[in-house]
Amino acid sequence: MINGRKKLTYKRILKLVLSGVVLLGSVTSYNTNAAQAASATQQFQDISNSYARVAIMNLVNKGIAAGTTDRTFEPKKAVTRAEFATFAVRVLGLKPVKNNLNPYQDTSSNAWYYGNISAMTNLNIMEGKGQGIFQPNANITREEAATLLVRMLKQQVGSTGLLPYTYADAFLISSWAKPYVQAVYQLGLMRGSDGYFRPHDQVTREEAAVMLDAILQNKAWSEQLQTPDQLGIQLGWQYDSTTAEFKQQVQQSEVNTLVPRWFFLNSSMQVTDHTDSTLLTWARSTGREVWPLLGNRSNPTLTHQMLSSATNRANVISQVVAYVKKYDLHGINVDFENVQPADREGLTSFVTSLATSLHAVGAVISVDVSPNLGTDWTAAFDYARLGAVSDYMVLMGYEEHWNGDPIAGSVASLPWVEQGLETMLTDVVRSKVILALPLYTRDWSSRNPATSSWDITLGEQGMRAKAQGSVRQWNASLAQYVIGYSSSGIPRYIWAEDSRSLTAKVRMSTARNIAGLAYWYMGGETSDVWNAISNANRFESYVF
Known part of the structure; x- marks a missing residue:
């Protein structure tokens, strides 16, 4: 047992060595893992004297961190931004996402860390150093690490007073980082040493290990992560x-509910059967x-013939x-589209x-509807009454700008989709709402958008984005890239x-706790979107 004076000296040394990193839990809680520390010492020859040896081994055992070689960890080595992104993805239990559209000009899509940087960028946890610049090999600073930790844990930031x-060096902390430094302290x-935070100092591998392991040692947080x-x-x-x-597309995705296009109305009031x-x-x-889908092929006349007759409906x-x-x-x-306003009551009936009859x-019955914008396109849909009788209402969150629209624009910008969903939730309980997302987009002509524009898959989009002379910029308000290129001048x-x-x-x-998501259409996507969707669902579910 350590006497009082030695114990005080040990705490002072630990405080200085940590250089601002504080363990969650007492020092003795780490000492109870002596066996792990011994194992770490045996595996890595250079951590026996590191204050972080137990944290290092915890992360290594969980597959979050690894040595620089089989026998060395290099605890004093600085951590790069790419390395910290990788640690963060693994701590949060997320998947690397190799974005088809590379967010950064200075990050190769073939780099070992590309999927982790993209995953962090998609979730707005980690940002670049300007439009299209990430600096993956730059060493991460303490104020940057503070920002990442707070965002990883979805903590609110506020006053910096x-x-x-x-x-004493608070004036050296970048203005953008101050709220995060305050939050990470709380x-x-x-925390700093001797009254200093040292915001621009590099984070070492052992410092990073202690920071990240502290998250895992917090029971409430670790339970969420598991x-x-x-x-x-x-x-x-x-x-x-x-x-x-279709089977192959589904196998590569998160999809658990299949909607094949099997049943359609015809002019004889028969439902054609294409079941496989x-x-x-x-x-x-x-x-x-x-x-299976029951459709009207967007034929308003045929649909009126059925909906206006009780006999035909039956x-x-x-x-x-x-x-x-x-x-x-x-x-x-x-999936009845282009239904006439006069058929509102018939559709509801x-x-x-x-x-x-299905119950x-x-x-179960699910009904596809467009966002309610108060136009003739959706006048036939009584959202409240349809939502009351159906099991699910599928909100088709796309066609903000449609094929033939005289004005070019987004198929599904975030503000537009959010407004449509909020409007739906005023009429339909959230447990019945499914939001459908587009796995396609549109290639627009600047000269004749109504007649010289067409739908494209996300794969076709990627080829255009990578073509010689194309330009791309992230529009934060729309939460989309805008790609520009030239064809035939x-x-x-x-x-x-x-x-x-x-x-x-x-x-x-997901933050609105709706019933789920839908995708139009399978096969239009690039393979990376499924890991991105999985990560978004998982990260949004955390309540730290």
């Missing part, structure tokens, strides 16, 4: 793909539900229910009766949908 009384994760993902409904529409292609039993068998074997409902029973379907996705056979523009823009929309919607 106490900083001048806390640190969290107990970083919770399994709760994605809710993840609905994917099949479009222009074979069953084999092999997809049903596969979905059941993989634990996924199938809610006939269609009986056919749909027969298919549900025949194929043992989990549900039906009603149809959905009400169909819901009753009687154990199936005519400037063209793309308001991009990618991992970064989709992350913003997923976080916005």
Whole structure:
């Protein structure tokens, strides 16, 4: 047992060596892990005298950190911005995201750290050093580390009035960093030594280890980090793909609810059946539900013929229910578009009766609707009444600017989607709302946007963005890149949908605790978006 004088000296030394890093929990709590410290000493020859040896081994055992070689950790070596981003991704239990659209000009998409930097950028945890510049190999400073720790833990920042009384060098802290330094001090994760914070000093590997391990040693925080993902409904529409292609698309995604385009109205008031039993068998074997689409092919005349007649409505409902029973379907996705305002009551009656009939056979009903902008396009949809009788309302959060629009612009900017969702939630309970996101965008002509513009996949978007002479800039207010390039001498523009823009929309919607997300359409995406969506769902679920 240490006597009083030696104990005091040890604390002073520890305080100085930590250089502003404070452990969460007492020093003795780390001493109880002596076995781990011994193991760390055996693995790495250069950490036996490090105050951080237990923290280092904790992170190594969890796969968060690794040595610089098999036998060395180099605890005094400075940590780069890329390395800290990598540590942060692993502590938060996130996935690397190799964004198809590279956020930074000075970061190679082939670099080992690219996926981690992109993941942190998508979530607004880590920022560049200016438009398109990240400086991945620059050493991270203490004020930058403070900012990252606070953002990782989703902590609010506020007043900085106490900083001048806390640190003699408070005037050296960058203005943007002051709220974070104040917050990280209050969290107990970083504090200065001898009244100094030293904001521009580099963070060493052992300092970083203690900072990050302190997060894991906090029981409330670590419990959050260990919770399994709760994605809710993840609905994917099949479009222009074979069953084999659709299955492959679903396997690469987070989708757990399939919507193949199987049932459509025809002029004889018959519901055509394009069911593929092999997809049903596969979905059941993989634990996924199938809610085939019942569509009107955007034909207002045909739709009026059905909705305006009680006999026709009943006939269609009986056919749909027969298919549900025949194929043992989990549900039906009603996709009636371009419905006339005069058919508002007929549509409500149809959905009400169909819901009753589907519930009687154990199936659910979801109804696709556009954002309510008070126009004729959505006048036929009584959102409150449809939401009351259906199991789910799927808000198609796209077509802010549509094919044929005389004005070029975003397919789904964040403010527009957010407004549409907020409006929906005034009529429909959040547990019934599914937000559909676009896995496509539009290539716009600056000269003739209405007639010389077309839809493109995210893969096609990426090829244009990487073409010689193209330019790209992040628009923070829209939460999208705007890409510009020239074709045949005519400037063209793309308001991009990618991992970064989709992350913003997923976080916005997940924060509102809705039932889930949907994607139009499967196969339009690039593979990176699924890790981005998973990260957004997971990070937004944390309540630190």
